[in-house]
Amino acid sequence: MKRALLALLFLSGCATSGYGHLPADQQADVHRIETYMNGVTGMQASFNQTGPDNGVSAGRFVYMPAHLRLDYVTPHTMELVAGDGHLVLDDMDSGAVTHLSLKRNPLGLLLHYPIRFDRGIQVTDVRRGQGSLQVSVAEADNPSQGLLTLQFSDTAGKLLLIGLQGVDARQNHFSVSLGNVVEGVTVTPTVFTPPGG
Template sequence: MTQHTKRAFILGLTALAATPALPALAQNKTTGTTFVRVPTFAAEDQARIKRATAYLQALSAASGRFEQTDFRGRVTTGQWWLQRPGKIRFEYDAPYSVLVVADGKNVNMWDPRLKSFDQYPLSFTPLSLFLSKQIRLDQGVIVTEVTRTTDGFRLKARDRRKDVEGAITMTFRDQGGKLTLGDWTVVDAQGKSTRVNLLTLNTAASLKPSLFVLNKPSASRN
């Protein structure tokens, strides 16, 4: 797996990268840090943001199948597991067979074909949007757009604190008043998007702790 392909995996699952056409930025004159202005939403859109926040907050443990499509149209599939706070696992099908695991502190990635192990601080990724103990969409991560769809709505969110950070768009399906996360799309600095579609989502009371342990394999591993 090339470094670019590896980045595509991480981008689709964890990275909130730079993207063009973001809302106007407001300059903090004291620190020089740039911030995205928080939009003013109509009451119905505020209600959608509130529903999405409550739904994500209540999603304590879940699993299912996913399908990821990168900017080239290449499709990969696999299994995912989530245990809030802090833990998620993505297990890609062959021929990639890549593992991506957030253990509460770090995001670890193992490529068995190249015997390559990479590690990223969880705090440097937008996985906190799903994995933090207290989910907020009005502080560090903010919603910048709300769009109605035929069966629900989409929220576009981004890190408010960094003017070079980009956006993630989450689609929520509303079926008979029951909300479900359907997919998310992230965009890199060149405007290239990666979409992760949750083919299935099954909630659970809890999951095996071993699912969220991925240590660097020893050099002798075959």
């Protein structure tokens, strides 16, 4: 399971910068996503995560622009806090604490504020379905190292983040699905204090 989690953490991006190469309707969709993500004042959800070894984990997801926290309860207690260019994972089961830079990590693409998908980021794909929208992004200056996909429900013109998917340079896949998503919650800044911080 920890290998699956680290696969999520070590993703890297690819391709050239921006989304000006996309058709006008897809550019509009990307702009909607940017506007939505930058307007989130606080979000909480339950999550289920599947990694490259098909290991499944679950817990609580807390997000606000530039900050993310995952509290794992399955298969055992772990705490992940990301923001300010760094990620800290505290595995309460083993006592191990992992520190990572988000500089070359696509998870960092989710933690910029404001989120802009035209500055050093490449939008590689936009897909619209029945009541759904997703965008795939990567760092522009590190070709073929990985990909991050943000998934949204899109109902009556309203977006809601419902999942993340990715693949790393070794073709390890992960997915995180969100449930019971609540937006507009007040999140105390100390929630994003790294373990031991």
